[in-house]
Structures are given as C-alpha cells and as structure tokens.
Amino acid sequence: MTDRDEHNRFDEDESLEQWVVAGLVDQQALAPITAAEVARAHADGLEFQGELPQSLRVYVEKPSSTKVVMLNERRIPSRSRVWLGHGLSAVLGAAAAAAILIWRTERNPRLLALGKDPGSVGARVPAQSTSASIPATIGPFELRGPNCCAGVDCADSKPSLRECASARRFIDCGDAQGSERYRIRIGRLAPSPTGRFLLDKSPDRSLEICVRIAGSPLHCTKAFATAENEEAWSLLPMTATANDLLAGVTVQLRWIGEGESMAEWSFPIQSNPTVLCNGISVKAKLPDGEPVGSLSMFLDDAYYVELGRSNSMRELGQRVLVHKFVGMGPQIYETESSGQGRFAVTVGPMSQTLAEATRWAVLARGADAKLVFGFDYRGNALRVPTE
Amino acid sequence: MAECTDAGLFGLVSRDDLTRARAAQAELYQRHVRYLFGVLSKQRACLYELAAVSVEDLVQETFRRAFERAASFVAEPNLDRERAAHRTRAWLGRIAHHLLVDAIEARREVAASPFLDHQIVTEDDESPPSTPLLRAVRDGLASLTEREQDVLTITALYQRVGETHQRLPNAVADELAKRWAISQESVRAIRSRALKKLRGFVTARGTVQGEAP
Numbered sequence: 001m002t003d004r005d006e007h008n009r010f011d012e013d014e015s016l017e018q019w020v021v022a023g024l025v026d027q028q029a030l031a032p033i034t035a036a037e038v039a040r041a042h043a044d045g046l047e048f049q050g051e052l053p054q055s056l057r058v059y060v061e062k063p064s065s066t067k068v069v070m071l072n073e074r075r076i077p078s079r080s081r082v083w084l085g086h087g088l089s090a091v092l093g094a095a096a097a098a099a100i101l102i103w104r105t106e107r108n109p110r111l112l113a114l115g116k117d118p119g120s121v122g123a124r125v126p127a128q129s130t131s132a133s134i135p136a137t138i139g140p141f142e143l144r145g146p147n148c149c150a151g152v153d154c155a156d157s158k159p160s161l162r163e164c165a166s167a168r169r170f171i172d173c174g175d176a177q178g179s180e181r182y183r184i185r186i187g188r189l190a191p192s193p194t195g196r197f198l199l200d201k202s203p204d205r206s207l208e209i210c211v212r213i214a215g216s217p218l219h220c221t222k223a224f225a226t227a228e229n230e231e232a233w234s235l236l237p238m239t240a241t242a243n244d245l246l247a248g249v250t251v252q253l254r255w256i257g258e259g260e261s262m263a264e265w266s267f268p269i270q271s272n273p274t275v276l277c278n279g280i281s282v283k284a285k286l287p288d289g290e291p292v293g294s295l296s297m298f299l300d301d302a303y304y305v306e307l308g309r310s311n312s313m314r315e316l317g318q319r320v321l322v323h324k325f326v327g328m329g330p331q332i333y334e335t336e337s338s339g340q341g342r343f344a345v346t347v348g349p350m351s352q353t354l355a356e357a358t359r360w361a362v363l364a365r366g367a368d369a370k371l372v373f374g375f376d377y378r379g380n381a382l383r384v385p386t387e
Numbered sequence: 388m389a390e391c392t393d394a395g396l397f398g399l400v401s402r403d404d405l406t407r408a409r410a411a412q413a414e415l416y417q418r419h420v421r422y423l424f425g426v427l428s429k430q431r432a433c434l435y436e437l438a439a440v441s442v443e444d445l446v447q448e449t450f451r452r453a454f455e456r457a458a459s460f461v462a463e464p465n466l467d468r469e470r471a472a473h474r475t476r477a478w479l480g481r482i483a484h485h486l487l488v489d490a491i492e493a494r495r496e497v498a499a500s501p502f503l504d505h506q507i508v509t510e511d512d513e514s515p516p517s518t519p520l521l522r523a524v525r526d527g528l529a530s531l532t533e534r535e536q537d538v539l540t541i542t543a544l545y546q547r548v549g550e551t552h553q554r555l556p557n558a559v560a561d562e563l564a565k566r567w568a569i570s571q572e573s574v575r576a577i578r579s580r581a582l583k584k585l586r587g588f589v590t591a592r593g594t595v596q597g598e599a600p
Binding site: 024 | 412413416420421422425426427428429430431432443446450470474476480483484520522524525527528529536539543544546566567568582585586
C-alpha cells in the first residue's frame with residue numbers, strides 16, 4: 001500500500017479510529033494484543049529490565065485478586081471494596097500518624113511541644129463533652145526550628161526576605177521540603193500591551209487562567225475580577241508537594257469556552273524559603289514568545305482541621321467552646337453542601353505538621369476532628385468568638 | 388521444561404499432573420513476566436485509576452487467568468521460537484486488555500464479564516505495520532492534551548474488545564467525566580475535537596511531506 005492509499009484510508013472516520021488505536025499501541029499507551037504489535041514492542045525494548053517488584057518475582061498460585069473481578073462470579077459491589085480499602089487505609093494511616101508523631105517528637109526539635117495538659121497525646125482521653133464549662137486548651141504548638149530564613153518574625157531573615165508578599169511571617173529553613181502539601185493561590189492577570197491589544201480586539205470573550213501541576217487536571221479561574229467585591233486572588237481547588245512542583249507547573253491563558261491555550265508558561269519550580277516568601281512570577285507568552293501578561297502564584301498552607309459540620313451555626317459555635325484554642329482562631333465556613341452540613345467549623349489553614357498536632361489534641365479530648373483541604377468552602381470565614 | 392515450546396507448556400498446565408503443571412506454570416511465568424510487566428507499566432495511568440487495579444495485580448491476574456484457560460491456547464505449527472513467543476505474548480496482552488476493560492466495567496457493579504469469554508488466539512493479525520502514517524498518528528497523539536489523550540485511550544480500549552463500533556459505556560464515560568471534572572457531553576466533545584485535531588495534524592504532516600491524497 002502506498003502512503004497516498006494510507007492517507008485516503010485515514011480520511012474515513014472508521015479508519016481514523018482504527019489508526020488511533022494503532023497509534024496508541026505504537027505510543028505504548030495501550031498493551032500490544034497482536035503478534036505484530038508485540039514484535040514492535042520488542043523492537044522498542046519494552047521488556048522490563050530492572051528488578052521486578054517483590055510480588056511478581058515468582059508465580060504464586062492463588063485465588064483471584066480481590067481487585068480484578070472473577071469471571072462468572074457475582075462480584076462484591078465495587079463501592080464496598082473501595083470503602084473497605086479506605087477504612088483500612090484510615091486505620092493504618094492513623095496508626096502511622098501516631099507512630100510518626102511520637103518518632104518525630106523525639107527526633108525533631110521543630111515538633112511538637114504538645115503541652116503537658118490533660119489534652120496531650122498519651123494523656124487519658126476524657127469522655128466527649130458538649131459542655132462549654134471546662135474548655136480544654138489546644139495549642140500553642142512550638143513548631144519553629146532553630147534556623148529560620150524568612151518572614152518578619154524571623155530574626156535571621158535577609159532584608160529581601162523579611163516582608164513576604166505571601167503574607168507568611170515565619171519561614172523555617174527546612175520548610176518547603178518533604179511531604180508538605182501547598183494550596184495554590186494565584187493573582188489576577190496583569191496584561192502586557194500585547195495582552196491588552198488582544199483583549200480589546202475580543203470584547204465578547206473572557207480569559208481564564210488554568211493551572212496544571214505535574215500530572216494534575218487543569219484547574220481554571222477567571223483571569224480578571226469582574227465585580228468590585230471579588231477577591232484579587234483565587235485559591236484553586238488543588239494542592240501540590242515539592243515533588244509535584246519540581247515535576248513542572250504549567251499556567252495557560254485560555255478564552256473561556258474555547259478550550260485552547262492562547263498563551264502559556266511552563267517551568268519546574270524548586271520550592272524553597274524564597275518561593276514561599278515571595279511567590280512566583282508567572283509570565284504567560286504566546287507561541288512566538290510575545291508576553292501576554294503576568295500574574296503571581298503563591299504556595300499557601302493547605303490544611304484545615306475541621307471540627308464538625310452542621311446546618312446550625314449555633315451548634316457549631318457551642319462545639320468550639322469545648323476547646324480553648326491558643327495561637328489559632330476557630331472559624332465557620334459556608335460549604336457547598338446543600339444537605340446536612342451547610343456550615344463547617346474549622347481552624348486553619350496551616351501546615352500539615354501543625355494541623356496534625358491540632359487534630360490529635362482535639363481527638364485526645366474525645367471530640368471529632370479531621371484534616372481537610374477545604375475545597376468546598378465558600379467565600380470568607382466567620383470568626384468564632386471563643387471567650 | 389526449558390526446552391518445551393510455549394504451546395507444550397500450556398498443554399502441561401491444562402493436564403492433571405499437578406507437579407508438572409506447576410513446573411510448566413513457573414517456566415511460562417519466567418519467560419514472559421518481564422515482558423508483560425514492561426508493557427503494562429507503560430500504559431496510561433488513567434486506565435489503572437479508572438479500573439482501580441495496580442499493574443502488579445493485573446500481571447498476576449493475567450497469568451492466573453491464562454493458566455486457568457491454558458487448554459484454550461491454540462498452537463500454530465511451524466512457527467520459529469521468536470514468533471511463537473510473540474503469539475503467546477499477544478495472547479497474554481489480550482487477556483490483560485480484557486481484564487482491564489472488565490475491571491473498569493466492574494466499577495459499575497455489573498455481575499458478569501461481557502468480554503473474557505471471547506478470548507481466542509486464532510485471530511488474524513490485522514494491525515498495520517509501522518509506516519510514515521502510523522508514525523504521524525503517533526506524533527499527532529502525542530501533541531494532544533493529556534485530557535484528550537485520556538479520552539481517546541479509554542475509547543480505544545473499548546474499540547479493541549472485538550466488536551465493531553464498540554461504544555463507551557455510559558458509566559465509564561461518567562467515571563472519565565468525573566476524573567476531569569467535566570460533563571459526559573464534554574467527554575464526547577473532547578473526543579470529537581481530538582480526532583479532528585489529529586486528522587488536521589496528520590494531513591498537515593502528509594502535505595508537508597508531499598504524501599497527501
């Protein structure tokens with residue numbers, strides 16, 4: 001068959017789909033299932049050369065995996081499997097968190113002065129109380145290490161890192177490492193002359209800013225505040241670790257509804273005290289390199305300790321009064337939930353370490369608490385008076 | 388055992404002599420596990436996320452299922468050792484492929500596999516050889532967004548189960564839509580747009596190279 005014949009075949013829809021399948025196999029996105037595909041896979045050297053995972057080193061005859069369902073057998077409903085898995089993960093996670101907490105408390109001076117009050121981890125857990133008569137102290141937690149690098153509360157800050165645009169007040173030199181997750185906050189677009197020209201040329205269209213970190217889905221927000229009371233910032237419903245950031249951050253400018261990237265900025269970001277303090281300046285460019293505009297991106301603390309949800313703000317307020325938070329203020333957020341739990345009472349946002357310390361202190365008091373990212377929190381919070 | 392052909396080993400696996408069957412299983416496993424793990428590891432992560440299985444699970448289950456159905460392995464005479472191995476691996480790939488489809492299907496809590504009973508090894512090998520057009524298609528696919536590639540990959544997975552015009556099940560389209568926080572309609576629109584872009588890419592490539600019709 002000639003190339004011309006192939007292209008003629010390619011122009012037919014059915015044929016196009018077959019070529020897509022062939023292309024995906026050739027791209028190694030699908031497993032080879034014919035001898036010719038296998039031969040090409042061999043030519044591409046797809047055979048695994050490293051050390052096999054432990055579970056694959058020898059064939060062990062065993063009943064079918066619980067994950068891949070048995071033929072002609074009634075299956076366990078997948079949701080049950082999922083929840084079973086989640087339940088097990090939660091139990092293991094809690095045990096691991098406790099172990100890590102104890103281990104890190106011994107080893108790491110940054111962590112955690114949980115206090116010697118009856119609410120400390122390891123203390124006897126009192127029965128849950130709804131009474132506000134004896135508030136239990138939660139915090140303050142001494143999380144600061146001996147070496148700090150930035151922020152107004154850090155005596156060793158360089159002048160350029162004293163006043164942080166991110167509003168962080170104390171950045172430990174060891175921050176921005178490990179498994180900490182950051183919430184992505186971006187500012188609105190400041191268009192360049194070219195960007196302004198393009199916007200003026202398209203008065204009926206609106207721009208959006210879309211962000212992808214490592215392999216995450218794109219998360220988009222409006223490029224400009226459209227109402228006077230709209231925030232100058234947008235907190236995206238996504239988090240990223242230092243590893244994710246290093247894998248690459250892509251920011252795209254798109255005309256809303258058109259799906260194509262008009263301008264783009266893409267770089268790996270090494271998170272460090274400077275980035276945590278000053279944020280990142282993003283300059284989106286057209287494919288020919290012409291800048292369209294710039295915007296700021298910050299890595300915010302991501303964790304909230306959620307103490308409960310209810311449709312009654314009064315009930316949530318009473319729930320908070322059981323505790324006396326020191327160094328942090330409980331607040332109520334409206335959530336996007338339309339059923340029970342329209343409001344959530346939380347403390348945060350804060351670092352993972354502080355959030356875990358807070359959560360354990362609350363749990364030790366016999367109350368409920370969980371870590372959340374607050375993706376469904378809506379608008380600004382209402383601070384809860386605790387006195 | 389090392390001298391036996393794959394077909395001979397599958398024959399031993401399907402017989403009643405448990406000791407020899409186990410030895411044959413072990414030999415087949417050693418011959419092909421690295422290949423299978425290698426190719427399955429290269430598949431798009433979204434497939435495993437949608438199916439809620441790991442690559443290791445899928446490898447193990449594929450061998451388990453192959454040994455369970457060893458009697459259905461049809462040998463083709465007069466093949467040299469390399470081509471025979473390709474045929475075995477194609478069969479394993481087909482089993483893995485259908486298990487993956489089945490696992491994705493399982494997430495909508497269907498009680499029976501619609502696909503696995505169709506396993507055969509005597510199908511003609513109709514896949515196109517590597518050509519300039521195939522390379523252009525591959526490059527065109529690589530130029531698509533991750534979301535477009537995910538949508539095309541999942542759709543292609545269902546086109547490969549042996550039925551013409553296999554349609555993406557609604558529940559799978561729904562999972563895909565949830566993964567990308569879009570509607571099912573958008574999934575279809577993205578697929579249509581991706582195919583259009585791909586056609587444009589390949590046509591442009593052909594025009595540049597003077598290959599266009």
